[in-house]
Amino acid sequence: MNHWLMKSEPSVFSLEDLRRSPGQTAPWDGVRNYQARNYMADMRVGDLVLFYHSNCPEPGVAGTARVAREAYPDPTAWTPGHPGFDPRGPQPGPQGQPPQSPRWLMVDVTFLAAFPQPVTLAHMRGMAELAGMVLLRKGSRLSVQPVTPAQFQAVLAQAGRI
């Protein structure tokens, strides 16, 4: 089983929004970066996810989620008016079926747990176990990234300690 970190701006889609979704499950749409897409293609049902809140007053990991469905076409790519609309990408077929080789993919994730307090980015920077974590690398802005089992466990342990 693999471990991941996925970023979302809480003003757009927060961990609480995921918890309140039908079946506490929602598609992770809107990813428009090839490397992030490729990581999503590697995800398997049951993989564990650190749900990270970005671009907010206190950036950090808010809780955890689990991959509930493996990569499938992201329909927002051919939804005119959607922020993720990609007019250059493959468009759906005449009956509206997804394109044969869609450019953008999404997975479904299910809410697992909300931490009592988020494990903040500032705190994570001080955790020795997280040295080398993709999130903490200078200039890193990948919205979907791999996390080692040890890094995942370290964040969980820290969340339990707060």
Place this chain on the structure above:
DNA sequence: GCCAACGTTGGC
């Protein structure tokens, strides 16, 4: 609001 870092685009 600022700005560094990064990714993409498009001319050549």
Place this chain on the structure above:
DNA sequence: GCCAACGTTGGC
């Protein structure tokens, strides 16, 4: 293939 211009991300 190079690279300047531009747009986006995201912390601060």
